[in-house]
Amino acid sequence: MPPRIATAAFAACLFALIVAAKWAVFDRYGSPMPDWDQWDAEGGELLIPWHGSDRFLSHLFHPHNEHRVVLTKLQNLTLCVLNGQWDARLEAVANAMLPALLGVALWIAGRRWLAHRWQAPWFVLLVTLFALPVAWQNVLGGFHSQQYWLVCLSVLAVALLPFSPSGSPAWWLGALAAVLALGSMGSGLLAGLASLIVIGWRCWRREIGFRAAGPTLAVGVAVVALGLLSRVDVEWHRHMQAKSARDFVLSIVHSLQWPWRDRAWAAGLFWFPWAWVAWRVVAPAAAREWPVAGGSARGRAGPIIAALGGWVLLQIAATAYARGAGADYPASRYMDTLAFGAAINGLALGWLLTHPPGRRAERIGLRTLGLAWAIALGWGLFSQVSGTFEWELPDAKKYYVKAEGHLRRYLATGDPKHLAYPDIPYPSAQGLIDRLAEPALHAMMPVPLRPPLLLGPDAPPDSAFVLNDARPADPAS
Numbered sequence: 001m002p003p004r005i006a007t008a009a010f011a012a013c014l015f016a017l018i019v020a021a022k023w024a025v026f027d028r029y030g031s032p033m034p035d036w037d038q039w040d041a042e043g044g045e046l047l048i049p050w051h052g053s054d055r056f057l058s059h060l061f062h063p064h065n066e067h068r069v070v071l072t073k074l075q076n077l078t079l080c081v082l083n084g085q086w087d088a089r090l091e092a093v094a095n096a097m098l099p100a101l102l103g104v105a106l107w108i109a110g111r112r113w114l115a116h117r118w119q120a121p122w123f124v125l126l127v128t129l130f131a132l133p134v135a136w137q138n139v140l141g142g143f144h145s146q147q148y149w150l151v152c153l154s155v156l157a158v159a160l161l162p163f164s165p166s167g168s169p170a171w172w173l174g175a176l177a178a179v180l181a182l183g184s185m186g187s188g189l190l191a192g193l194a195s196l197i198v199i200g201w202r203c204w205r206r207e208i209g210f211r212a213a214g215p216t217l218a219v220g221v222a223v224v225a226l227g228l229l230s231r232v233d234v235e236w237h238r239h240m241q242a243k244s245a246r247d248f249v250l251s252i253v254h255s256l257q258w259p260w261r262d263r264a265w266a267a268g269l270f271w272f273p274w275a276w277v278a279w280r281v282v283a284p285a286a287a288r289e290w291p292v293a294g295g296s297a298r299g300r301a302g303p304i305i306a307a308l309g310g311w312v313l314l315q316i317a318a319t320a321y322a323r324g325a326g327a328d329y330p331a332s333r334y335m336d337t338l339a340f341g342a343a344i345n346g347l348a349l350g351w352l353l354t355h356p357p358g359r360r361a362e363r364i365g366l367r368t369l370g371l372a373w374a375i376a377l378g379w380g381l382f383s384q385v386s387g388t389f390e391w392e393l394p395d396a397k398k399y400y401v402k403a404e405g406h407l408r409r410y411l412a413t414g415d416p417k418h419l420a421y422p423d424i425p426y427p428s429a430q431g432l433i434d435r436l437a438e439p440a441l442h443a444m445m446p447v448p449l450r451p452p453l454l455l456g457p458d459a460p461p462d463s464a465f466v467l468n469d470a471r472p473a474d475p476a477s
Helices: 003-029 037-052 056-060 070-083 088-095 097-113 116-131 136-140 145-160 169-183 186-204 210-229 235-240 245-256 265-282 284-289 297-322 332-354 360-413 429-436 439-443
Strands: none
Touching (some): 003 088, 003 097, 037 429, 056 070, 116 332, 145 169, 245 265, 245 297
């Protein structure tokens, strides 16, 4: 089979596996019901202004907590308009395609950068990281596409913007991705910051002239500046911020050791491939052997891998600052970023094995650490996903069943007593009642939650049709 056809065939299989796995999880554990943040970010700041023609653009860019989730709003508005319903099922179905596309992009990169013998393990790793519900909150939440948009757009920006000639199609695509990342989440500016660091490093190393790097520097500065100027400080989330250096550092370590818990040493094991690649890129002798620009596709891989891993570390640090109070372990919704970090380390390991060090002792050490990395990652994922299927997903399903029942009965009767329970899809019953009082939202409820259709005669009053009539079994009696 020709290599291009094989690459495309495996890419299609990978896409189908990831999408099907996420759809299957949602089908068993998900719900069509709009939940929590959706009532404000989508209902109050999107659907009501859209249907009421009430300063729609202002509401579109209005922040939701610390984030301006413009892309998620536009995606879900499009789905609502096309479907005629505000249905979280359709949102989750569409969301699943974003990580599948990211997985395909990483697969194609691995086909170009890795030796043939490492491509099968690379495919298996991508299926494992992107198909399993490691971030189950993002799989079930129709509103959680911002996590996927953040990763996908940041990858495009960091991989293309600082490594492509200014003005080339790839450069423009990277610049557009960096700007659009600002509309994903509050940390979207880190794509511009990472690109700025990389292009600045290349200038300092005299691998590119300052004039040639000028447009990239300008885009990076503009993205970071715009992100800082549009930053929102949410008072009611300050208690979640790291309160000390200990909280901050431990939060970072807990993310680096993912998918393990209570094993700080695992952070070094899981990130050693990226650290090794970064050293080979940065060290003067290694940099001459693997230049940042030019050369073969495999030669360009090292710097791009180092840059993408650096972006993940920036994201981890930002999360540790904003959500590091008590140094707890990362929530499920952040684990897609951590899974991408694991994929980058897997790609780094494959690249190192494709370009092994010259000394025999170093080659043996690399293979030994690589085997330990694979075993530890596999065991950690098995433990985490087992717990997800045993506790977290069943608990989520129980909540959805209860909340759907309460909401369905309220929509059918209008009686607030049906919302006087803790398991409702909004923090307060009165807040939910106020939002459902909007005709636009009430009319867009998904079919499984709507009141049943009223059946009655479609005939004049003097017709032969009699409402609720019953005839004896024997017509002659």
